[in-house]
Amino acid sequence: MAGGKGLVVVVVLLLGALADGGGVQEYLAVIEVPNGGPWGVWAWQEMCPEGTYATGFSTKVEAYQGLVNDDTGLNGIRLHCTRGDRGDKHQDHTVESQSGMWGRWSEPTWCPPGGYLQRFSLRVEKIRGGMRDNMGATNIRFACSGGENLEGHGLSWGENGVWSPTCQKGLCGIQTKQELPRGALRDDTALNDVRFFCCRQ
Structure with a gap:
């Protein structure tokens, strides 16, 4: 991958502003994977409200467009944050950072009751070169914390990368790397990479 960032865990105590202005959520570390796509720039971070954790997620995916049309694949990721025992799905708060303009959101996929998201793996299509259609992620x-693996509602192209490091106390924030729309007759890739923030407590 361009830049060769490798597998990084930044273990520092930082402050992330909540998207809804409802206070400050503290996070302990940032987890990443090394296989993200090369296009786009990092958008803003969005954090779960204080005292909540990501117990589920949704994906925004553009369906396969056929041989002659442009495909973008994964366009967005939402975390569904819940409070208390981390399992009250009726009072979830959604955070997503920046998402691409194509595709539709899936219904949430949840960890089993009492569980929460701890680490991730990104599926990315390799650079195809020339005039061929690239998709990024x-x-x-x-x-999940109980050992269960949850698969997004994405496309089958590309390869799953290695698992990220583990957030022992769960995920509480997200930041996406997005390529903005490039205009008519140009190749778009939308979401290329993502990083998550580990809850402090």
């Missing part, structure tokens, strides 16, 4: 999967 095509799907994501998460591991």
Whole structure:
């Protein structure tokens, strides 16, 4: 991957502003994977409200467009944050950072009751070169605290990368790397990479 960032865990105590202005959520570390796509720039971070954790997620995916049309694959990822025992799905708060303009959102996929998201793996199509259609990221999967793996509703193209490091106390924020729309007759890739923030407590 361009830049060769490798597998990084930044273990520092930082402050992330909540998207809804409802306070400050503290996070302990940032987890990443080394296989993200090369296009786009990092958007803003969005954090779960204080005292909540990501117990589920949704994906925004553009369906396969056929041989002659442009495909973008994975366009967005939402975390569904819940409070208390981390399992009250009726009072979830959604955070998503920046998402691409194509595709539709899936219904949430949840960890089993009492579980929460701890790490992830990104599915990315390799650079195809020339005039061929590139897609960047095509799907994501998460591991829950109880050991269950959850697969996103993405596309099958590309390869799953290695698992990220584990957030022992769960995920509480997200930041996406997006390529903005490039205009008519140009190749778009939308979401290329993502990083998550580990809850402090």
